[in-house]
Amino acid sequence: MALIVKKFGGSSVATPDKMRAIVQRVLAGKQPGDQIVIVVSAMGDTTDDLVALAKEITSKPYGREMDMLLSTGEQVSIALMAMAFREAGHKAISLTGQQAGITTSDAFNKGRILDIQAQRVIDELKDGNIVIIAGFQGITEHGDITTLGRGGSDTTAVAIAGAIHADACEIYTDVDGIYTSDPRVVTNAQKMGEITYGEMLEMAKLGAGVMQPRAVEMGSRFNVPIHVRSTFSDVQGTMIQEDYSMEIKQYLIRGVAEDKNVAKVTVLGVLNQPGHAYKIFSELADQNIDVDMIVQSVRVAKEGTTDITFTVSRSELPAVRDVFAKIRGEIGAEDILIDDKMAKVSVVGAGMAGHPGIAASMFGILGDNDINIEIISTSEISITCLIAEESVDKAVQKIHDHFFAESEA
Ligand code: ASP
Ligand code: MG
Numbered sequence: 001m002a003l004i005v006k007k008f009g010g011s012s013v014a015t016p017d018k019m020r021a022i023v024q025r026v027l028a029g030k031q032p033g034d035q036i037v038i039v040v041s042a043m044g045d046t047t048d049d050l051v052a053l054a055k056e057i058t059s060k061p062y063g064r065e066m067d068m069l070l071s072t073g074e075q076v077s078i079a080l081m082a083m084a085f086r087e088a089g090h091k092a093i094s095l096t097g098q099q100a101g102i103t104t105s106d107a108f109n110k111g112r113i114l115d116i117q118a119q120r121v122i123d124e125l126k127d128g129n130i131v132i133i134a135g136f137q138g139i140t141e142h143g144d145i146t147t148l149g150r151g152g153s154d155t156t157a158v159a160i161a162g163a164i165h166a167d168a169c170e171i172y173t174d175v176d177g178i179y180t181s182d183p184r185v186v187t188n189a190q191k192m193g194e195i196t197y198g199e200m201l202e203m204a205k206l207g208a209g210v211m212q213p214r215a216v217e218m219g220s221r222f223n224v225p226i227h228v229r230s231t232f233s234d235v236q237g238t239m240i241q242e243d244y245s246m247e248i249k250q251y252l253i254r255g256v257a258e259d260k261n262v263a264k265v266t267v268l269g270v271l272n273q274p275g276h277a278y279k280i281f282s283e284l285a286d287q288n289i290d291v292d293m294i295v296q297s298v299r300v301a302k303e304g305t306t307d308i309t310f311t312v313s314r315s316e317l318p319a320v321r322d323v324f325a326k327i328r329g330e331i332g333a334e335d336i337l338i339d340d341k342m343a344k345v346s347v348v349g350a351g352m353a354g355h356p357g358i359a360a361s362m363f364g365i366l367g368d369n370d371i372n373i374e375i376i377s378t379s380e381i382s383i384t385c386l387i388a389e390e391s392v393d394k395a396v397q398k399i400h401d402h403f404f405a406e407s408e409a
Contacts, residue, residue, distance in 0.1 A: 042073025162222025207259025
């Protein structure tokens with residue numbers, strides 16, 4: 001007897017046939033007494049299509065109305081899935097985010113789950129239902145529908161699993177687990193049997209697209225083991241959990257990630273006086289712009305000024321431009337330069353702490369391949385280099401070749 005949350009993404013529920021296939025698989029694997037919650041995304045490219053539809057009406061970000069629109073995608077999936085289970089002879093019920101008791105902050109398009117009152121879910125399970133919950137959505141305390149950011153169904157699934165104390169949360173996807181690097185870029189990337197929350201979170205933040213970072217954070221907070229596995233086969237996927245289950249060898253490097261959604265912004269000739277960096281970054285924060293790598297350097301050629309460089313997602317650039325139009329006079333900046341053809345390559349692994357050679361090896365590989373490093377940043381378990389986008393696939397492959405030459409994941 002187990003209580004399991006299973007999440008199926010958009011491509012897994014893209015057609016009625018695919019939905020029926022999920023129903024067959026779930027029912028075939030269900031032991032008597034098992035209780036099953038299913039979280040689904042919108043069918044196929046529905047969310048993208050809805051975004052495109054809104055763009056035909058406006059280019060403005062009407063956050064509340066956007067969430068009203070986007071949340072409909074998941075609602076279609078849950079209703080059809082519930083019908084598909086009932087057609088196969090099993091009791092099932094669909095629940096929206098609100099009906100499942102999910103309260104979020106009132107940040108439209110990037111709501112954060114604040115609370116889950118899952119009594120309805122528990123009652124429906126007790127009643128013998130398979131409970132099908134709309135991913136990616138919740139409701140504010142004022143009753144407005146919110147969405148959790150793209151890819152947010154993962155977060156819904158893990159949070160629900162935490163709230164009902166599920167034995168496991170299974171994320172079904174079109175890859176069969178987490179790889180040491182993106183297998184579409186690195187031909188010899190290896191599937192990992194397991195990875196820790198900390199390492200997975202770092203990989204996800206640094207660009208590994210398999211899981212939404214907040215889903216991993218939720219898993220860690222509620223200690224829910226997350227099993228990332230294939231929709232199309234029964235092979236064991238990758239377990240994301242607190243620690244490695246076996247006393248296996250210490251991994252130095254767990255993965256090599258890349259992120260192409262990066263732009264570099266340089267503010268030239270900022271007056272070198274107290275309070276100017278604060279001014280820039282507090283204005284950016286007020287606009288909810290997530291700033292990543294930051295470097296400030298004193299300009300030798302021109303006394304009394306500094307250049308401040310940072311990175312953001314490319315989609316934030318219009319907002320960054322607006323901020324600088326507003327504060328430029330105040331901070332005395334000469335100019336801002338924007339380069340939106342940048343990318344990040346990162347190595348991640350909890351084992352690298354106390355191994356100073358890792359950074360040197362990574363820089364050496366980039367140098368040998370004539371790839372210039374613009375900015376370097378590190379955390380306790382990662383090293384990231386900002387490089388030109390055109391070189392990043394090659395960089396990832398070469399770095400992966402080096403660190404995973406004789407080892408296996
Ligand atoms: N349907 C939403 C999206 O495409 C949420 C998700 O798939 O997780 O981003
Ligand atoms: Mg989707």
